[in-house]
Amino acid sequence: MAHQSDLIESDILAYLKSQEEKTLLRFITCGSVDDGKSTLIGRLLWDSKMVFEDQLAALEVDSKKVGTQGGAIDYALLLDGLQAEREQGITIDVAYRFFSTDKRKFIVADTPGHEQYTRNMVTGASTAQVAVILVDARKGLLTQTRRHSFLVSLVGIRNVVLAINKMDLIDFDQKQFDAIQRDYEKFAAPLGFASITAIPLSALNGDNMIEASANTPWYSGPTLMGYLENVPVAGDSRGEPFRLPVQWVNRPHLDFRGFCGTIASGTVRPGDEILVASSGRTSRVARIVTMQGDLPEATAGQAVTLTLKDEIDVSRGDMLTIPDAPPLHTRHPEAHLVWMHDEPLQPGQLYLVKTASAVTPGRVTAVQYVVDVNTLEQKQEPTLGLNGIGVVRLELDRPVSFDPYRNNRDTGSFILIDRYTNATVAAGMVITAPVDPDAVQVTEFTPEVVVCEDAAPVRISLSAASVSASGASVVDLSSEGCAIEFEISPSFIEHLGKGNRVLFRLKDLGQLHAVALLAFQQRLSFEFDRTAEGISILVFRRGIKPVENSYADTGTSI
């Protein structure tokens, strides 16, 4: 393996030291069938000298026997390692390959283009930070290009390369390149990528792969390798709220109870206050234990063992978090679902829902809509079939801690498992959790209307007396015709300060201003939801343990 650095020969210890500081980038190749994904990775491995002599000898033999290039080197064969793939000249399952340059280490997942194997593409994408989306310059955008782009955006990849490949077959025509780039930018606008970098390539011949190609004098952007070496590695979540899904409780003897897991976000130090999201109980971190001595601090990405100062009940499936920004704790998440099984989703049927550490039975209660991957339009359909993508409502047997996926990939994701076949049937990404309908005690409150002149807003006075029930109460304003204004008594604020929550039902967005103003002035938080009836806003004070409601957390009967 010819690593370039002269340091290897002259000073191996210095070289090893320099290796320790390298960053790691995980990326995927994706796009439609035969656009050249495997060839592109094969070529990158080749050009970065990651192919050994014995592998090269095998590649030459293979290229003659099963290659698609008439006996010349078929770089895709470095990737397509399964017999079935080599016989058919296609990729079936994702291949993980590794290479490094002087700047970075790379883990690349080469994914299949065939629609039939979309689940394997999603497998590769779920852990990637950057996507290289290939397009055959002769064909332009295809359905699979769009489907993969949508999936890439769903799994939270923000930076993409639009690799316009096989430029050698269209004489490196700039017009065609520009047209494809324009088409793509138009299509991808709603997907919200942070950057789209279009590069004209010939994966087969190496144009613009490592070095700028003489065949594209009109192109002044980065080469593919230049891009990969310099794109910022996203995902530093040290500054985010602390989250530790508890994976395992370590009890070697009576005097030690360690909570093990991988920190999903944030930073933790001994002495920090933590909250158990499911029970609302709090404690402080006593130690961060490792075999090589206790740590003064641990951050996102580390697999740790924490001990706590108090004997509180914590087990696998719980989430340790900071008290003033707890996660959603809900039975009814709303989520994007990517269906990955031949048998379509059965709404109402029980599946196993596996999240960061809990496995909970649950069902999909409603498919809100299905997305047409070509137009990104929403369609009403009763279920999701193989490779279908949509937004669904779930009902879990007991509440589970989540964050919205866009905030946290680790605590916002889940998979669905079929209880009978044990197949992994879907991948889910939490969008939000609407107010738990059964967590709300409805104490109907008829607001006291002070005045209602024509243009003047209706004044509504809010006091603890009007929302006396503990837990959550509802203030229904959906029948109010005109603009509203609140008159707030201190007792109302005190009521929220005790952990009580108030749900405002609004008629339209015009009424939102008053609620937002209330939250702003009183330093409250709120969650917004659009429901069939209209708009509902849950107002609460963050960092305070919610008052228990009357409903039992034991789950619905199966």
Place this chain on the structure above:
Amino acid sequence: MSDNLTHLQQLEAESIHILREVVAEFNNPVMLYSIGKDSAVMLHLARKAFYPAPPPFPLLHVDTTWKFREMIQFRDRMAAECNLDLIVHVNEEGVNRGVSPFTHGSALYTDVMKTEGLKQALDRYKFDAAFGGARRDEEKSRAKERIFSFRSANHRWDPKSQRPELWNLYNTRIKPGESIRVFPISNWTELDVWQYIHLEQIPIVPLYYAAVRPVVERDGMLIMVDDDRLELQPGEKVEYKSVRFRTLGCYPLTAAVESEADTLPRIIQEMLLTRTSERQGRMIDHDQAGSMEKKKQEGYF
């Protein structure tokens, strides 16, 4: 996924997460311990994952009876030092039939003594999850395998219908008799393994370091004369050369390389400058194209 950690710290955390997930979800896991450098790293990671407890599973070594003697000594020492149960399994049927790499050829020998032996042991102890130290960068079909790799009740791998594996959410559900092979260091490269051994000062079998050893040259490979079962063929003679091993297996099937590298940094240096892959020294990979995939389908690790 975090850029404040070095790449080795990220790999370490991923592996520890996998090890813990298995212990939390399975009834009866086992760690396949092959005594090589990858097993050494995997064992070290397990000790870190469960500290201060010892790893809560036994080690299993499927002994073909043709391992280097130094490997067996090292194995027994490590199990004792780490306070772990060590299960050594030998396919007695193979021994009774006198199966050896010399008389039966490497393919049949591997199948009987390794694959069959492994399946016997997994069945006998009813293990539902087995850790292995395989890495994706070793071989083309390994590059395709999941970290949690499902096996039917007959221990078969079906490469065409692997479960999707998303984020770090591993599907651990199996029916009675089925099992999962788990590869905690899937995403490590050979260089990562060496660097980590260097940084964490992990003990490895001395055969990895160059020393003067008795070898014969056979079919262009240097085979170490580890005991008197190696019969010299006409024209072969035992020579003393400074050699070491890039990978360790059964001594008649594992070629040595001539080398002076007797420290870790020098081993790494040599590895970085070489033009051949580590598996080149393994005869079982050369039998036929796609042979690893086939062996894996049949239950080989």
